Amino acid sequence: MPSRSPGETDGPPTRPHRETRTAPADGGALGKTRSAKPRDALFDNAKYLAIVLVAVGHAWEPLRGESRTVTALYTLVYAFHMPAFIIISGYFSRSFDWSPGKIKRLITGVAVPYIVFEVAYTFFTRWSDGEPDRSISLLDPLYLTWFLAALFIWRLTTPIWRALRWPLPIALVIAALATLTPSIGKDLDLHRTLQFLPYFVLGLSLKKKHFEMVRRREARILAVPVFAGALIVSYWAVTRMNYAWFFHKSSAEDLAAPAWYGPVMTLAIFGCSTVLVAAFVALVPRRRTWFTALGAGTLYGYLLHGFFIQAANHWHWSHNDWFHTPLGAVTVTAIAAAVVTGLCTAPVRRVFRAAFEPKMDWAFRRQTPAHGQDQARAAEETPVPTPAPH
Template sequence: MTNSLRPNGDRRAPLPPAQSSADGVPSPRSPQSPQKKQNGKQRDAFFDNAKYLAIVLVAMGHAWEPLKGDSRILEAAYQVVYAFHMPAFIIISGYFSRSFDMRPDRLKRLITGVAVPYIIFETAYPLFKRWIDNDPHQDISLLDPWYLTWFLCALFIWRMTTPIWKMARWPLPLALGLAMLATVSPEIGDDLDLQRVLQFLPFFVLGLVMKPEHFHMVRRRSVRIASVPVFAAALAFSWWAVPRMNTAWFYHRDSAQELGAPWWTGPVMVLAMFGCSLVLTACFFAWVPRRHMWFTALGAGTLYGYLLHGFLVKAGDYQGWFEPTWMHQPLGEIAVTVAAAAVVTVLCTKPVQRVFRFAMEPKMAWAFKRDAAELARERQSAERSERDREREREKVNA
């Protein structure tokens, strides 16, 4: 129907519909994945499942850290998990950032969903350490991300640069080049954890350039079957490499010189680890369920689990929870693993989200001016509702 046929002579072109999601961009839709509506938005079960399973691996890896020194097998598993769990999470973050632009509503969502939680938790973590570790000298610095907050800082920078990557002709090679240069530049320092921002950047850019069909490719039966020997080979290689390789390479937070290696090993390790991480991430995605599972809804709360579980891990570290001898036995390591998975699962649930939403997803309407497009949409909606009511009254009178 053309505008000329609209009642009341309304000839204005309709405004584009408002879009909102947990990360400020529309949720991607996969034709092969069942869809669930949550808060009026379409969600893809595959991505929610992947985010939940990735955050469980993050929590398990952090729980293994105080124990891995006594077990070569656990150290090998730790290295394999660290090779792909954050890359998988970052690729998904990049994929969901494909439509990000400088539109006011998306910038507001970036501030309230990333920048504000960064400020809150970058303040809360040092205060927590002062209290539980009796350390009055622990400083609060918004320029030096503490423990888990580096990801929020990195995500803010990556997303703000998204329009640039979308303009670039060869974004992924350019991102890899920046990561390689970062590993030979110890002068970068610790401000905003720029080493991690740059060294993990290729995974975010990869997510930006990926399409739904790329995820369909890794979810084929043949890839699932091949992923089993690939993971077995990765574990075997990692077991061999434990005494021969510095685990700090997997953290991507230091230059080659800071790790005591020749400068040229930095670019080589960037390419080698990018390739290994990409293969293991593809194997991980191959085994992520595509259908709605009991934990699918928890995928919407992974940021809660990520930021909150750090308090428990650090409390255990400061209070000596990991020191009992039995925890360093195989059964103790299994118990710690199960406990970490259970705790982070609870932290992703709706009740926890309701309690901590003030810090993770604050509305902050008081801080922003109303967007003109949003006001116009509301005005058009009100006019449309009034016209509908007028038609109903005319039908009744007729």
């Protein structure tokens, strides 16, 4: 089950990586510096690699039509990178409850960034898409912001899912029913929220032992033929299947398919994506690497790289025939990976921290020390998921 959990190691023991955080200043309480739990390198490595795939997937979008290979790779990436982010988000949301501290963190870490970037992307796309009259609508998530709207809903409902006896089957039924309902509309991108819900609930259900299973040497060896076989199937399916099913943002009717396809594809894609996420996590390095620290900044890379993608598309870079050659596609891939890597670095995070992690102590009631110690670890570890194309 691909999702990352804190404190897991593989092979010889490594020196734990610790970092200090400033405790949330709950209602004016002293923000004393305290030592956080050791960050598990596996999860930071996985988040970084997943966000690179997000950026690369967006860069490949204009190249899909003229290359079956690029389309096959694009389909494969979309089959697991978003589910991986969501499963991880669910895993790190297990401790969420409706206590004041957790609600504060949900608002400042998810709701406020959603509003900030919904407005920012609206103004930016007025220029990039040539739509000067585009209006701001907080109910219709624009481009990458849908994930924050969905995460807000998923995390807010976490106590409900944790209380149910069979949460995953119920989430799968809801996702299947969503594929039968074209009338859901665009409000808060509920199609994506409901159809991706099973992955979040799966993450909530995972335990450390599930990650230990995919950390074994046998799992890493098996992951290689799994991805090789998935790529072959993806290449075969390019001319036979609508890869938009992996975006989880439409009903069966919207995809010109019979209604009964929806529930069937929901179960089939869930099984396929879960296996691929497990294989992905199995292949992720367990130890600290040069990019481990970047895993803490994936939300920055996620939300900021969209401005570069939109600007590049505004200047019609894909109209250059060279980018449609094998070497051109490789170059585009490298540039996308380099840009999103830079956006996850500490200097960028310092510049934009106020937009991503506002303290907003003035907006909340003063809490007692008991509430002030509320664990915000889950929200802080939230990765950024991969958006479906706009």
